[in-house]
Amino acid sequence: MTIQARSLAGRVALVAGGTRGGGRGIAVELGAAGATVYVTGRSSASGRSDLDRPETVEETAEKITAVGGVGVAVRTDHSRPEQVQALVDRIAAEQDGRLDILVNSVWGGDPLTDWAHPLWEQDLEKGFRLLRRAVDTHVITSRFALPLMVARRSGLVVEVTDGNTARYRGSFFYDLAKSSVIRLAVAQAAELKPYGVAAVALTPGFLRSEAMLDHFGVTEANWRDAVAKDRHFAHSETPAYLGRAVAALAADPGIMAKTGRALATWGLYREYGFTDADGTQPDFAAYWAEGLEAEYGPLGDPI
Template identity: 85%
Template sequence: MMYDAPPLAGKVALVAGGTRGGGRGIAVELGAAGATVYVTGRSSAAGRSDLGRAETIEETAERITAAGGVGIPIRTDHSRPDEVRALVDRIAAEQDGRLDILVNSVWGGDPLTDWEHPLWEQDLDTGLRLLRQAVETHVITSRHALPLMVTCRTGLVVEVTDGNTARYRGSFFYDLAKAAVIRLAVAQAAELKPYGVAAVAITPGFLRSEAMLDHFGVTEDNWRDGAAKDPNFAHSETPAYLGRAVAALAADPDIMRRTGRALATWDLYKEYGFTDADGTQPDFAAHWASALEADYGPLGEPL
């Protein structure tokens, strides 16, 4: 009996910042689609990052493999060009120079974000550190990884952000970082287009990450209880939803039609038909329009 191969069988991916949250969701779903996924981050079995969380890249790699792919964890600090160069050299050596999918999902900025004060009252060193962590790491990673994709003249670069419009995100350095990541996708798309490589930015809706579950004092099993603290949490989505959006994009043979755009899970599910882990199709933009727009204004047009 003949079986169809998984849509990303034979593809090689690098998910930078895949320890937890959206990065982990993307890495696992790329694996479920058949890809070999190099997953990187600073939290590993060898020690935690300064965030102090328990999730590790080894756990993510195990989930990738269990989902049907091949997970390869490599501890990497993406703010260090020498470590990123060594990472890419290893991928090139092990995969015969091939890299099909690059996901820039490094973040780590939550403890650095000041939601209470305007720019002129914020600590400058902390704000600049956020930008280095959330933007420079993406630049460093692309600088070293893109030559593999250019040589192969195919592939997809994904920049993970928050929001896909020009709407202000509530904190100066946070907003600057997330908007800058969209511009990274636009700029890379322009320079990569002659080589057949696409670049996009993508945002989830209200992401139900491990940290967010902790914040609401719930687990994935009873997450709906969190809506008692914030009714909007009832419209959240798991990292798998974001991961399935990215996997669908990576498998799209006509992905170049989207290059340079800022995309969202709440639009992509309508075209690709993917669901969240529980079979639902969360649409945070629709929730915003019905419940939040009157108080906070429209989300705005995608960039």
């Protein structure tokens, strides 16, 4: 199937962690498909989070509305159950109890990830803080949001992760967080299946986020200049690609056939036919098989 224009008109979505990166890409593309999107995060016009990034939830909401959706920004710390409960209560009150799509995309673990040391040399407090940000927030959000879907006996939960195989991701707490998010999708799928609600994990390839562009000192307009610094960057993808994957999943009437699976942009584009913002169809798994497998081993089979 291919994505139809306005295929999500009338649907209500919550993108938790939609301030920037993949979360923003998902929120905007859901809006482009016609959805009303509640976008949340800790960075807003009233103040930045400790990540000290310039992007805000209000900016994301404006982008959603600009492409034809309805964007609603709600500053929320998803590690705080009372704030998440208030958020869900607001959605229920404003949307007559309706929530069709829940995207758990909260991360915030980049400054806490230690890529240089094994577990026995790492700072435990930083590691546990990473897990609280990347895993606990997802559990808390689902705990309060899922009753809206269960009551209507329909919906889709998307757990955004990194990788869809059991391959070790290079840092103990990072790997534990991203692997745990896949298990969150599996567990939610099992409990939600009797109610007609699907849950999947979804990974992008090499994501060309705002932070990654800043890291290489480029913008989206001249991002290819960074390939000289990292040849793998030539095979990166924008957050819109991930967003279009989510929009396609949400519009698929046969989504229950995928519940409990760990999916990837590089597999879904073949099925749904979506492209990245520039019309290309990046396939990081194919690039890995051709250019990286000899050095790093096979990517592995999907979980």
